[in-house]
Amino acid sequence: MRDLFRKREFSLFIFILFIVFGVSLRTPSFLYINNFVDILNDTAILSMVAIGQLIIIVTGGIDLSVGSSLALSGMSVALLNQYHPGIPIFVIILISIAIGLLLGSINGLLVSRAKIPPIITTLGTMSIYRGLVFVLCKGSWVSAHEMTETFRGFPRSSFLGISSLIWISILIVILFLIFLNLSRTGREIYGVGGNKIASQYVGINLKKIQYIVFTLGGGITGLAGFLWVARYAAAQSETAIGFEFQTIAACVIGGVSIAGGTGTIIGVVLGSFFMGIVYNALTMINVSPFWQMAIQGFIILFAIIINTVMDKRNQQLMLRKRSFNE
Amino acid sequence: MNKENRKISLPNIIWQWEIILLFIFIMVVIINSNLSPYFLDYTNLMNTTFNFIEKAIIALPMMFVIICGDIDISVASIIALSSVFMGMASQAGVNTFGLVAIGLFAGSAAGFLNGFVITKFGIPAIAVTLGSMSLFRGIAYVILGDKAFTKYPIPFAYFGQGYIGNTMIPFELVLFLMLAIIFGIILHRTTIGRKVFAIGNNSTAARFSGIPVNRVRLIIFTVTGLCSGLASILLTSRIGSTRPNIASGWELEIITTVVLGGVAITGGKGNIFGVVISIFIIGFLKFGMGLINIPGKVMTIIIGLLLILAIMLPQLIERLKPKNSFGKVKK
Amino acid sequence: MKKQKFILAIVLIVILLSSVVSFAGAQEKIRIAMLVKNLGNAFFEACRDGGLEASKELGGIEFIFQGPTTPTAEGQIEIIDSLIAQKVNAIVISANDVDALVPVCKRAMQSGITVISFDSGIAPEGRILHLAPSSSEFIGRSQVKMLANLIDYKGEIAILSASSQATNQNTWIEWMKEELKEPAYKDMSLVAVVYGDDLSDKSYREATGLFKSYPNLRGIISPTTVGIAATGKALEDAGKSGKIELTGLGLPSEMKQYIKNGTCRQMSLWNPIDLGYSSTYIAYKLIKGEFQGKEGEVMKVGRMGEIKIGSGNEAVMGEPYIFEKDNIDKFAEIY
Amino acid sequence: MNNCIIKMKGIKKYFYGVKALDGVDFQVRTGEVHALIGENGAGKSTLVKILTGVYQPTAGTIILNHKPTQFPSPQVSQKAGISAIHQEATMFPDLSIVENIFMGHHIRNKANGLLSWREMKDKTQILLDKLELDIRPDTKVRNLSIAQRHMVEIAKALSLDAKIVIMDEPTSALTLKEVEYLYKIIRKLKSENKAVIFISHKFEEIFEIADYFTVLRDGKYVGEGTIADITVDKIVQMVIGRSLEQMYSKLEAEQGDIILKVENLTRIGVFKNISFDLHKGEILGFFGLVGAGRSEVMQTIFGIDTKTSGEVFINGKKVNITNPSDAMKHGLAYLPEDRQIQGAILAMNIRENITLPIIDRTSRHIFLDRNREFEITDEYGKNIEIKASGWEQLVEDLSGGNQQKVVLAKWIATKPRILIMDEPTKGIDVATKATVHNFISELAKKGIAIILVSSELPEILGMSNHVIVMHEGIITAKFTREEANSKKIIRAAIGSISK
Secondary structure: OHHHHHOHHHHHHHHHHHHHHHHHHHOHHHHOHHHHHHHHHHHHHHHHHHHHHHHHHHOOOOOOOHHHHHHHHHHHHHHHHHHOOOOOHHHHHHHHHHHHHHHHHHHHHHHHOOOOOHHHHHHHHHHHHHHHHHHHHOOOOEEHHHOOHHHHHHHHOEEOOEEHHHHHHHHHHHHHHHHHHHOHHHHHHHHHHHOHHHHHHOOOOHHHHHHHHHHHHHHHHHHHHHHHHHHHOEEOOOOOOOHHHHHHHHHHHOOOOOOOOOOOHHHHHHHHHHHHHHHHHHHHOOOOHHHHHHHHHHHHHHHHHHHHHHHHHHHHHHHHHHHHHO | OOHHHHOOHHHHHHHHHHHHHHHHHHHHHHHHHHHOOOOOOHHHHHHHOHHHHHHHHHHHHHHHHHHOOOOOOOHHHHHHHHHHHHHHHHHOOOOHHHHHHHHHHHHHHHHHHHHHHHHHHOOOHHHHHHHHHHHHHHHHHHHHOOOOEOOOOHHHHHHHHOEOOOOOOEHHHHHHHHHHHHHHHHHHHEHHHHHHHHHHHOHHHHHHOOOOHHHHHHHHHHHHHHHHHHHHHHHHHHHOOEOOOOOOOHHHHHHHHHHHOOOOOOOOOOOHHHHHHHHHHHHHHHHHHHHOOOOHHHHHHHHHHHHHHHHHHHHHHHHHOOOOOOEOOOO | OHHHHHHHHHHHHHHHHHHHOOOOOOOOOEEEEEEOOOOOOHHHHHHHHHHHHHHHHHOOEEEEEEOOOOOOHHHHHHHHHHHHHHOOOEEEEOOOOOOOOHHHHHHHHHOOOEEEEEOOOOOHHHOOEEEEOOOHHHHHHHHHHHHHHHOOOOEEEEEEEOOOOOHHHHHHHHHHHHHHOOHHHOOEEEEEEEEOOOOHHHHHHHHHHHHHHOOOEEEEEEOOHHHHHHHHHHHHHHOOEOOEEEEEEOOHHHHHHHHHOOOOOOEEEOOHHHHHHHHHHHHHHHHHOOOOOOOOOEEEEHHHEEEEEOHHHEEEOOOOEEEOHHHHHHHHHHO | OOOEEEEEEEEEEEEOOEEEEEEEEEEEEOOOEEEEEOOOOOOHHHHHHHHOOOOOOOEEEEEEOOEEEOOOOHHHHHHOOEEEEOOOOOOOOOOEHHHHHHOOOOOEOOOOOOEOHHHHHHHHHHHHHHOOOOOOOOOEHHHOOHHHHHHHHHHHHHHOOOOEEEEEOOOOOOOHHHHHHHHHHHHHHHHOOOEEEEEOOOHHHHHHHOOEEEEEEOOEEEEEEEHHHOOHHHHHHHHHOOOHHHHOOOOOOOOOOEEEEEEEEEEOOOEEEEEEEEEOOOEEEEEOOOOOOHHHHHHHHOOOOOOOEEEEEEOOEEEOOOOHHHHHHOOEEEEOOOHHHHHOOOOOEHHHHHOOOOHHHHOEOOEOOHHHHHHHHHHHHHHOOOOOOOOOOEHHHOOHHHHHHHHHHHHHOOOOOEEEEEOOOOOOOHHHHHHHHHHHHHHHHOOOEEEEEEOOHHHHHHHOOEEEEEEOOEEEEEEEOOOOOHHHHHHHHOOOOOO
C-alpha cells in the first residue's frame, strides 16, 4: 500500500482529482458524466499517440514526426475515401495503419541502420512528411461532404453507449499493456532504455528494438490519422500541427523519463487525461482564451518539477531507510 | 590504420565535415545561379540575409547549448516574449535605447529561468524548455490578446532595416558576423569554450575536474536568452510590429541549422565554421528556391532531406572505406 | 567518389523539384505574384483559381502563387524579398499583419513593383490600393443580422474566430459588437469570443467548450471557414443541430454537409474566385497604366463590372452572397 | 581430453592496434572449476567477453563440443549454454530483480506465448532463497546495496541453466558469509557436471574452490595446470613475472604535521561518523569491499557530494568545501575510481585532459595559451611516462594504463598538497602499475599527503603508513603499518569487528 502512494501514477491521479474538484466548485456541470465522455473522446487520440511516443522515449529516443505522419496518413485515407468511396471502412483503417507503419519504419531504419540520432531523424522526417501532405493534397482540403457517411461517422459510431473512438483507444491501451508487460520484446524495450551495455550482454538486439518501436509508434500514429480526419470531418495540410509536443508533454507529465528506461502506459494515459482535463477545464471555467497557453506551459513545468522533486525525495527516503536498517 | 594516423582524427573529421558543407554551399550557389538569373545579384543576396540573420544569431548560442549536450526549444517563444515587453515599453513612450535594454533584459531573464530550472532541479533541458515554450509565448498572448503593438520610435527601425552607411550591407549581417567571430573565439580560443566541450563530452569528468558544470550551463542558457532577445529586437525592428505569434516554428529551424553545421546532438563536438556555413547554405537554398517560386512547404521537404542526407554522408563514406580488422571498444 | 554521388543526388532533387514547379517560364511575360496568408488553405486555393482565370483572360501574364508555411508576417516578408529579387511586375497580397509588411512593401514599390492588397489589407503606405471583398462594417453587421433572424433576436450568442491575430476577423468582430449595441438586439448578449486558430481540432474543442459553459447558448457566429466547419461538426456530434444556430463566413464546399443537414441554416461569403480574379485584373491594369489607383476612380474590372476606389484607396468588391440549402449544391461545385 | 567442453586457440584481440589478447589458448572441461588468473589488464575480461559474444576475436578459433564455433552475438553464446557474471554493472536499475534476472530470456507461457510473471517470480524467489537473500523479487535494483546487486547477478547467471558459467570477480563485493554460499553453489554446479570459469585475483579463493588454472599476463598465455600441483608462490611468479617483494617500492617518507583532519563526517544513508587524520608525507590506505562507502567519503571531502554533518579541517583551519574547485583551492586533488567516466574525457586529447583542472591558470585571461598548455603537458606527461604518439592524441586511443597516467598527470599538475587516489591501479597492466606505485612513493617523499583507496590488499599493505578499513559506511578498524596484516584487514572489511 505504501508503495502505491509513492508511485508517480498515484500522485498524478490525486493531482487530477484535485483539479476536477477545484473546477467543479466553479462549474458544477464539469462533473457531468457527459462531460467526462467528451473529455475521453478528446483525449482518446492523444493517449493513443502518446503511447506510441512512450515506447520510443523508453528506448531513449524521441519522435518529433508524429504530428506530420498523422497528417500524412489521415490525408491519404481521406483522399482515398473521396475518390474511391466504395472502399470498405475496415480496409481504410488497415491502409491508414499501413501508411503509419511505413512512415514509422522509415524513421526506424534511419535510426537503427543509418544510426542518425532519433531527434535529428524525426526532425528531418517531420518536415518531409509535412511537406508531402501538401504535395499530396495540392494545398486543398478534404471536407465533410467529400467523405462518405461511414467514414465520417466511424469515430462516433457507438457500441454499448461508448464511441468506437474510445473503444479503439481502450483496445490500444490493452494491447500495449500486454505488449509492454507480457511480451519479451516489450520488456526488452525497457532493457534497452535502462542500460544499453547490459542489454547487449543479455543478447538484446538494439537495432531490432529501435526499429520496432518506431514502426509500432508509426502504426498507432497512422491509425490516429484516420480517426483524426474522420472525427473532425476535415483533412487539411495543417492537421495536427504541433501535436508532437503535446504527446511528449503527456509522456513527461505521466512520469516518463526523457532519458529512457522508465515510464508506464497507465502514467501516459493519465498524463493525456490530465492534459484533456486541463484543456476542457480551461474552456469550462471561462478562462480568457489568451491565458490558455500560458497556463498549459506553467502546468507542464510544474508537473515536471514536482515529478523530479518527488523522485529525489523518494530516493532520499530509500537511503535513509537503508541506513536505519543497519 | 596506426596510431599516427588517428592522432589527428578529430580535427580531421571536422575538417572533412566543413569540406562537405562548403561543397554543398558551392553546389547551392551554382545550382541556384543556373536556375535563376536573379540569384547572383549583390543587392538581392544582401537583402535576403535579412530573412535568416535573426535565426542565425540564435544559432550561435544554440551551438553552445547543443555542444553542452542540452537543447533549447523555447527560443522562438522568448523572441515573442521580449518583443511584447518592448512593445509595451514603446507604447509607454520609452526611447530606442530603453527598448533595446528591455528586449535584451527580457530575453536574458527568460533564458535564465530556463537554465535555473534545468540546473537547479536536474531536469533534462528538452522537458523544461518544452514547458517554457508554451509558458513564454502564453505570457505574450496574455499581454497582447488580440491586439498588436505597432508604434515604435523611428530610430528603432534601423536595427532590422538599416544598412551600414551607403553600402547595401545590412546592419544585421554585420552584427551577426561580429557575433560569429566573438562566439567562434569564445568557443575555440577561450577557457569557456574548452569547458563547454569538456561538459558536452563528459559532464561527470568535467565536474570532477572542478568545472562548475551547472554554472556554465546556466550562463549558456542565459546567453541563449540574451541572443533571443537580440534577435527579437532585430525582428521587431524589421517588421515594426509585435504579435504573440511572431517567429513561430523558428526553434526547429534553428536546431536544424546547428545540427547541419556538424554539431553533434549528443554534445561535445562542433565547430563555428560548420555552423556559419550551414546558416548560409539553408538561407541561400531557401532564397534560391524562393526565386523559382517553389512553395514553402516543398522547401521543407528539401531541407528535411538535406539534413538527413548530410548527417548520413560521413557514415556512408565510412562504410565504403575498407574495413579494418579491429573491433570497437567504445562504450 | 561518394561526393560525386552526392552531387548527383542534389542535382536530381533539384531537377525533380523544378519539374514540380510549373511557374518557371519565359521572362517576357508580365509577372503577377499572388501572396496569400498561408499555403494549404482552401479559400486561397480558390483565389488562385480566380487569378489564373484573369491571367488567361488578359493574356501574357505569368501568374505566381505563393504563401508561407505558417500564417506569419515574417514568412510573407521572406517571400516578398524573393519576389523583389525576381523583379516581378506586381504583388497581390492578403496580409497576415497590417503594419509588419509595410517596410518591405515600400521597398517593393520603390523598385517599381505594383503592390496591392486584397482580402486582408496592408496599411495605406504599403500598397497602392486595397481590394476588400466587402466593407468590413457591412460584413460585421450582416453577420449579426443573419444570426438574429435565425434566433428571433433573443438569447446568448458567441463568436468563434480564427487566430486572435487575424486582423480582418478582428475588425469584423469589432463591427459585430458595434451592431449588437443597436436597440433591436437588446435581448441578445455576446457571452464569449473564442479562438480556434484555424485548426480543426482546436476549433472543435472550443466550440464544444462553448456549448458546455453556456447551456443557454442560442447561436454562434464563426467568420472563418475552418472554424465554422469544425463548429458544424461539433454541433452535429453533440446533437445540438437546430438548438444552437450557426452562421458565419465559410466556403460552400466545406460547409455543404452542414448546410444540407440544417446544422447551419444560413451563412455567407463572397466569391473567392471573383476576389482573386479582380485583384489580379486590377494589378494588371495598374501595371499597364490603364488604372491609376487614385481615390474616386472607377475601375472596369472585366466580368465583375465596375469597382470604385473609395477613401483610403480602398475598393470594395461587392456584398457577400448568402448560402442556404437551396443554392449550396451549385456553389459547392465551384468553390 | 574427451570431456573438453570448450577450447579456444590462438585468440587475438586488438583494440585500435592495442593488443588486449595476443594468442591465448584456453580450454575448460565439464565438471571443472577453472580459475582464470592474471593481473588486472592481463586480458581476462576481454577473453570472457569473447566467450560471451560481446567482442569478436581479431584472430583465433573457438571449439565448442569439438565443433568450431563462432559467437557473433551474446544471444548465440547464451544459446550455446554459456552464461556470465560480468565485472561491470550490467543491471537495469529501474527494473525489478525478476526482470533483471530474466531480461533477454523471459519465460513464456507455453499456451499463449505471453510472459509468465508468476513462474519467473517463483523461480526468482527460489534463486534468492538459495542465495539466502531476504529481498522481495519485485524490488527495484536501484534500491539494492552493491553486495545485493552482485548476488542478483549471480542469481541471473544461475537462472540460465547454462553448461558453462563464467564468474568474473564474483566475490569482490561479497561478505564472507555470502562467499561461502557462492562456494556451495559452485560445488553444486560442479556436481551437476557443469564447467565453471572462475576469475579472481584472490589466491585464497582460488585454492579453496578451483581445480585447474590458466594464467594470463599482458594479454599472453603463460601457463596452466592443476591447482593441486602448484603453490601460491609459483602462481604469483607466473602472474606477475617477478616476485612479490619487487612490486611495492615504498620509500620511507618523513611524516609531518597533520594537514587534513576529518571529524564525524556523515552523509545520511551513505556513511556516518568518519573521522581520521592525515599527515604530510603520509600514505593513508583506505580498504573495504566494493560499496563500503570509501569513494563516497572521498567525493564528499572533495565537494562533489554534500555532507549531512561533520567537519573537515585543513592545516588546522575549518573549511567548507562545496564543490571541487573549492577543494582544489585548498590544495586537494581527487583521482576518481572510474577512469573512463569520472577521470578522463575520452574524446578530448591528452593536452586538453591534463590542463583541464588548471585551465584558468594556463590561460592568459580567458584566452587559451596552447604553448603553455603544451609545456605543462610535456612536463607532467614525461614525468609520469605517458606513452603516446603525441600530446594531441585522443585519450580514447590510449591503453588503459596510459589513460590512467593521463588522469594522474592531470591531478599532479594541479600541484596538490593532499592527493586522494581512488583505485589508482585498477585495470592497468603490471608495468604501469609499478610506475604508478613508484610515483606515489615519490610524491609522498616530497611531502604530499596521500589517501590511497584500494580494494587490492597487497597494494594497501605494500604502500600505506596507516590503514583505515570501512564496512557499510562506517570505519571498522584503523591500523598502523606494523599492526596491519591481511587477516585483520579482511576481517574488518567484512564487518566482523564491532565499533
